Amino acid sequence: MAKQTAKTTKRSLEVINTIQKLGGATLEELTDELAISRSAVHLHLRTLLEEGYLTKEGAVYHIGLRFLNHGEYARSRKTAYTLAKQTVTELSDRIDEEVEFVVENDNRGILVHESFHPDSQFPSKERHISDAPTSAGIYYYLHSVATGKAILAEFPDERVEAVLDDWGLPRQTEHTITDRNELIRELEQIRDRGVAFADEEYVDGLREVGRRVTGPDGSVLGAIAIIGPKYRFTDERYTTELPEILTEHVDDLEAEIEESYLDDYR
The missing domain is CATH 1.10.10.10 (Winged helix-like DNA-binding domain superfamily/Winged helix DNA-binding domain)
Structure with missing residues (x-):
């Protein structure tokens, strides 16, 4: 109906x-x-x-500009989103790479916070694929970016199917996953290892490492990704070092979010 x-x-x-x-x-x-x-x-x-x-x-x-008022309210109404912004900035300062916080909205991912480190010489995804003057608010198909895949991995199978029914699996580059079964297999791997990878799946030459952010009740609040060029995201740095740093910061963020929830009920 x-x-x-x-x-x-x-x-x-x-x-x-x-x-x-x-x-x-x-x-x-x-x-x-x-x-x-x-x-x-x-x-x-x-x-x-x-x-x-x-x-x-x-x-x-x-x-x-009235939409700006609503957008800023939506972006700041949750304490978790404000804490995520701090994490994005701290993480970017530590590794000198772009960092994003993305939230699911309308079965897509929407960019809520971004820190593009000034010392980085590689343009961000947004400046590669859009004429928009700002990155905040840009939508991503969940299957094509590390944050999106990290979020999808937290969804039950029927929710994943609903996302794919809504938006399909549009090809962004020749490396984008466009087969449902292949995506489902990758989501299982993400659940096992705790991080998601996107290897030139949204923009050619760009690699991403993402991890979901959950609330105290286990619900997924969004995901954070570290993003950078393939020539810097090589071998062990891409597969081990950056995932470990990301996991450390996300774990700290989740602890802060839990503390903020407890403060609200004290």
Whole structure:
């Protein structure tokens, strides 16, 4: 049975997503793109504009800054996310590599915190594959990045299947896993060893090591990954040294999260 949704709300969200996808759009462009009447599009635009979710420059509508308020609230409302930000920064400072904290959202991974170390000479994933001015908020398919695979490994089989039914296994590079059975086998290996690897599976030349972050009740809160170029992530550093450092920092983070939960109930 299909879930009941509010059609008007859904249409407004389509308008917002289309404006962002196009990098700004006129009424006429949105009417053509969405294939609905000009008057209906105009009504959505006027409402969103009055509420501050859109801004208008000449004839072109753009995403409004009110979303920034909601995004920052979502990113900081959980103490665990704030603690994860500290871990990302500390870990990046220690190893001079890019570090990310990713959370599952809509059966994909969304980048919540990133620390791109200034001494690193290798551009981040985001600057490789997107024209977006900031990395925070970018979505990843879970099967193609180390954080995503670390999160998937914590899910029961039926949840994994639901993710794959929603998004499939899109190919990012020639190394991306695109076979369900192969992915399921890798998730079993991740459960056994405690860390996930992504070897040029999202961006050519980039390797990742990821580990899930869990709460005191065992639920997965997200995952942290160390990311860097293949020429620096070689042999023992990639397979042993970085996983050990990552595990150490994630274990410390989980202890801090548990302590924060206890403080809330004292």
